[in-house]
Amino acid sequence: MSIKNWPATERPREKLLQQGVSALSDAELLAIFLRTGITGIDAVSLARQLLSQFGSLKSLLSANQQQFCAAKGLGEAKFVQLQAVLELSKRYLEQQIQRxxxxxxxxxxxxxxxxxxxxxxxxxxxxxxxxxxxxxxxxxxxxxxxxxxxxxxxxxxxxxxxxxxxxxxxxxxxxxxxxxxxxxxxxxxxxxxxxxxxxxxxxxxxxxxxxxxxxxxxxxxxxx
Structure with missing residues (x-):
């Protein structure tokens, strides 16, 4: 079943808006980043598979380009997006402590x-x-x-x-x-x-x- 057909309270985006980002699991947060799944697999299920494949969220986020892009459902565009998100988070916090x-x-x-x-x-x-x-x-x-x-x-x-x-x-x-x-x-x-x-x-x-x-x-x- 497509995520669009899930109850609103179970869809990651709607859940984030209603309950706040801390209410989401690692897989749900990753699914929002992925945006879409692959043929036969919705984004949340794909996210769970990726977390299982890499062993942890940390291992996925710290994977090098070759490791990251070799995983099903990922690729160079997603790798670039992820690096940008990580750097934005780092710079945001650095500016907070600079202020x-x-x-x-x-x-x-x-x-x-x-x-x-x-x-x-x-x-x-x-x-x-x-x-x-x-x-x-x-x-x-x-x-x-x-x-x-x-x-x-x-x-x-x-x-x-x-x-x-x-x-x-x-x-x-x-x-x-x-x-x-x-x-x-x-x-x-x-x-x-x-x-x-x-x-x-x-x-x-x-x-x-x-x-x-x-x-x-x-x-x-x-x-x-």
Whole structure:
């Protein structure tokens, strides 16, 4: 049966308008993005098949062009659309944290970081450079590495923070495993960075570790 023949309360678009976007499942949201199904399969059923094929929404969203376009019902046009949607979301949240003092709303920073790096298949280390009022100067991806680790060099962090005239920084990196819990290595490199940046009078406000569904804050844990 075509989605057009479903009860209005079950159609993804109508459900979104009536109940809000948070009421929709991953498959329903993906179906709205797909717009149409394929021969013999409606958009919601196709979305469910794709989520099953890729294993998760994160895996689908982070798939490279070849992987994405090889799936039935997808293709280059959909890949381009998806990349545009992801980048729009990232820029929207970045503009939100640029507008105000970053540290007045850590929840927005967490949402931004999830959009920016939670889907990355390799570990990536970000710095958010802040001025003396803790307003965002720039976000920079400084290091990226293997699936399990990203090499972080304090000397390079200090050089870049000084180059951006930062008064403070926020550190962030993702765990491609999806588990946000900080490791001993995460705590060790944070201590080294705090000490290195302290020598040039730059304060580390927080270090966020980003997983699939959670973002851990060192400051909230009392580690900074």
């Amino acid at each position: 105000d003092t970053v540290f007045t709303d850590p929840a927005t920073v967490k949402r931004y970081l999830q959009h920016a790096i939670s889907h990355k298949q390799r570990e990536e280390f970000l710095l958010l450079y802040l001025d003396s009022q803790h307003r965002l100067i720039k976000t920079e991806s400084l290091f990226s590495g293997t699936i399990d680790a990203s090499p972080v060099y304090p000397r390079i962090v200090v050089q870049h923070a000084l180059a951006h005239n930062a008064a403070a920084v926020i550190l962030a990196h993702n765990h491609p495993s999806g588990v946000a819990e900080p490791s001993r290595a995460d705590r060790s490199i944070t201590e080294r960075l705090v000490q290195a940046l302290m020598l040039v009078d730059i304060k580390v406000l927080d270090h966020f570790v980003v997983g699939d569904t959670d973002v851990i804050s060192f400051a909230e844990r009392g580690w900074l």
